[in-house]
Amino acid sequence: MTKNLIAVLAATTLTANAAVDFTGNYEGTFTDGSGATYAQDLDLTLVGSTDGAKVTAMFENLTGGSAVTANQVFVEADLEGVAVKAGNYKNQNGSGLMQKKSAVTNQFEVSTSIAGASIALGQVSGDSQTTVDASMNIAGADITVQDVSASDRFITVVANFFGFGVTAETQNTTVGRNTAVSATANIALGESAAIESTVVMIDVNDATKVTQDDGILGDISSASNGKKVMGAVLSTATSIGTLTGKMIDMNDANTYVAEVERGALTVGYSKTDNVDGVTSAKINVAF
8 A cells, every 4th residue: 555655646746736635534442331342443535636636535444454445536627617526436415414425436427507506417437317416505595406306306405593503404205205404503601611502303204215324413324214313412612621412312212422522532421221331432533
C-alpha cells in the first residue's frame, strides 16, 4: 500500500496546478458486556485534484491483517456548469435518518442548475435506466426528491422553524409509507452554557427500507412494521468533556445511553430493557 500511495503522490506532484489531500479516521472500541472485546476500524481518503477536476480513492474499514483495497474510486469534474461524477461510489437516500448509505456501485451522474432547481441524472454502468433527482428551495425549505419518476421516490425536506432545525424524510413503497422527522434546538443555560437537544420520530410501515445502523439513534435496522421509533438526544459541553444522553424507544423496548467525550476518548454505558448493560470506551483519531 505504501509504495502505491507514494507512486500516486509522485505522479500528482508532477502535474501542473495539482494538489493531494490525504486524511484518515481511526476508531477503536473496547466493549464489556457479556464478554470483553476490542474492535478497530481505519478509513483513509486520498484526493488528487487539478483545475476543475478531482479523483478520490477511499480505503474503508481497514482492520489490519488483510489486503488493502480501495472501496470507492471516483472522479468529479465541472464542465462548463455541468458537474460530472463517475466511478465506484456509494449513494445516500435522504439525510440518513432512515437509511444508511448504499453499497458501492459502478455508476455515473451529471447534474446542473435550471431556473433555480438542481437536476441530476444518474445511471448504473451497463444499465439502460436513468434516475432523475431534483432539489430546490421553496419558501426557505430545501426540498429534495430522489428518483422522481419512481413510485417509491424518496423525499427530504430541511427547514428552520422558530429556531428549530427540522428534517423530514418520507418514502412510500408497495408495502407502506415510512416517515421520519427530527427537530434540533439549542437551549441556553445562562450566558456561556447550552444544551443541544434533538427529538426523532420514525413511523415504520416497510421495515425493509429502514436500514440505518449507525445514525443519531444508533442501530434502528431491526425496527418492526407498524411500529414507531422514538428518541431524544441531549448534549452539552462541560469542564470534564461533552456529556451526551440518549433515550430510544424501539419495538416496545427502551434503550438508555450515557456518554462522556473528552478529546479522543469517549466512555459510554447503554442499557436496553431486559438486556444486560454494556460499557464501552472508544478511541477516535482523525488526521
